[in-house]
Amino acid sequence: MKNTNVLISGSSVAGPALAHWLHRYGFHPTIVERAPALRDGGYAVDFRGEAHLSVLRRMGIMDDVERARTGMGSMSYVNSAGKPQAQLPADLFAGDLEILRGDLARILYDATAHHTEYIFGDSIASLTEDAEGVTVTFERGAPRRFDLVIGADGLHSRTRDLTFGPEERFVKHLGVHCAIFTTANHLGLDHTGHAYRTAGKLAAMYSARHNTEAKAVFYFSSPDLDLDRHDVARQQAVLAERFAGTGWESDRLLRDMRYAPDFYFDSVGQVRMDSWSRGRVALVGDAAYCPSSLSGMGTGLALVGAYVLAGELAAAQGDHRIAFARYEDELREYAEGCQKMGDGVAKLMVPGSRLMATLLNRYYKVMPYLPGKNMAAKIARKTAENITLRDYRAPARPQPGNPLPSHQD
Template identity: 65%
Template sequence: MDILISGAGVAGPSLALWLNRYGHRTTIVERAPALREGGYAVDFRGEPHLTVLREMGVLDAVERARTNMGAMWNVNAAGRKLAAMPADLFAGDVEILRGDLARILHDATRTDTEYVFDDSVTSIDQDPDGVTVGFERAARRRFDLVVGADGLHSTVRSLAFGPESPYLKYLGLHCAVFTTDNYLGLDHTGHAYTTPGRMVALYSARENTEAKAVFWFGSPVLDYDRRDVGRQRELLAAAYEGVGWEAGELIRRMWRAEDFYFDSISQVRMESWSRGRVVLLGDAAACPSPLSGMGTGLAVVSAYVLAGELAAAPDHRTAFAAYEREVRDYAEGCRRSAEGVAGFMVPENRFMAWFVNQNHRLLPYLPWKGLMAKSARKTASAIGLKDYTGFEVTRPGGPAPRRRPSGRAS
């Protein structure tokens, strides 16, 4: 089949890699003019995540690009270290910058997938035999299927399912991230400063050659144009007016950052992920929010299942239904893992900020110090992977040793 995928982040190229192996022809359209190199660190944990990456043939590249981060330190306004957050709480089995992961996936698919940058889907017209798709720049084209892998504010979802408001649940926070100099000289670590309703952090990246500035703050739902980056910068600057530690310096650096990202912390909740010949994947279908730490792993696992079911099923309707049956409970578990996390990351008042810092200080001495990491790994591992290897037609890059996925067999 000819399959259009909207979104060149993580979910889209992951799906394209598998679809290519099953003999389909894939096109990825991406609104950005080039591959998005920015973003925060993401992680994979548990055997299902690692198995899928291994089967994709990208695990070695991911491990070579891993952040190798140590503990994240909570600091006071003067920069004095108060308590360490162990790396296994937030870095999983392997942690990588989102931009580095996107590049690896692009490199693994660019030979067999047509990439169309600086364009976006504007219309989707379905009929019994296929989908006619309109674009902002390119001429209308015909596809057998369309996949929305275009994130929290999915254009494909809006066109096929209607406005996003019924599907998004705001969790009370906004976040921002950008790249800057590692001017604090951080060595595979980060510093985070928390005040009521605000958290700002700086952590080293790419072997300490740069740093990522991250902001999380509580607020009502903010009304702004998601394409108006200037307005987004103004909102962040206003939210951190008078906040101590390095917040003022980081806001000054924000104005010249080239990879500034700003959005709400929200989840996507939908009763169905497909409509006709259109199907949603990753954050477009079931964003668990960054608070869960599961979104990237969920995306690559979901891509594996969707492509496998399309290869195994007699038609797309059967495949889409099977994809949802396999993934929905897993996605729900990832979503639930984010519940209650907002108040712990960004305390609402001084007492809660003190309480959270005390917990961080005591964590290394408490008997349940490993329970949070174990709980996250349990959530990430709560899916059995079916074996679709018998349906492969070609393997980009040449044959590779295959390993039967762990879990439930087909």
């Protein structure tokens, strides 16, 4: 096996999942994460269909994920007075298994911390590749050498910037911004959520951690505002401007937002790249093929991507040229399908005109009585299942002295 010394940038979903598999196949992963500690907070993410679930099972973390599942029921669309007008079934937005992103990151971290070196509070500053490996300098730590570098550092990937060029070339803004934060469950929501939509805006709140808290979510349509990602005060001011006086619980949530421990704000975008690797550097998860937070596919896709990338590296005995090409062959069609799910959803979730918003609200009201009521959930499931996962344990390319360990499925 060659190229066993691998640096991964980013410790959310794709990064630790990749470290998990690399370790199983005999590689030595190191993860560098910009945040000073594991980022626990966050919104609900979901898995749907057999491909996602089977990767969780193969990793041996299904029981932990099951234990932390949100157990959400249906979601109500309400009017400005908070009166439910329509109900959407859980499987439409929560998939087969929903979990808070922070809980998932914690499970993945716990499953890998004993064999993976984690460096928190640092970031790659430069990458210089030569025939033997990559010299990596960090913003804080001393320079180090690695055989391969994998960017699992999300939509605004530093690894992608350094290797492929500026973000503008790869990130497509979908015309929507999103904010989300943890707040008190002051509506007493019981494993459910309320959403309120007007022209170009959607505000929602759903209970989390078995109703002990709630997540407030705001989406609004707008061209890319290009706000400084670290300027939380400015982001909160923009959100307050947009939603003040909108109705429902918006004003209260905006007041509570000032005290949120985990305020998140970003434009909703997709990453489109012709290639996910260059030389000894490759990308995985949102960094390479973010389908957008509205697709409901990002987490499952990141997990499947990590599984395939590590598997191909093992199958190629660490030959990155073969493995990176095979990784793209195996995954590209699947990733593009997931991205299609994100394409149309922005306009559907946050329609720009009052007429469209009203029509959509009315449609949701009658949807449960229509023959095609489950169509959206079915399409999402079909998309999520549109890959046949290779079994990298199969003795196709056995390695003398280093058999691939078996695992549960």
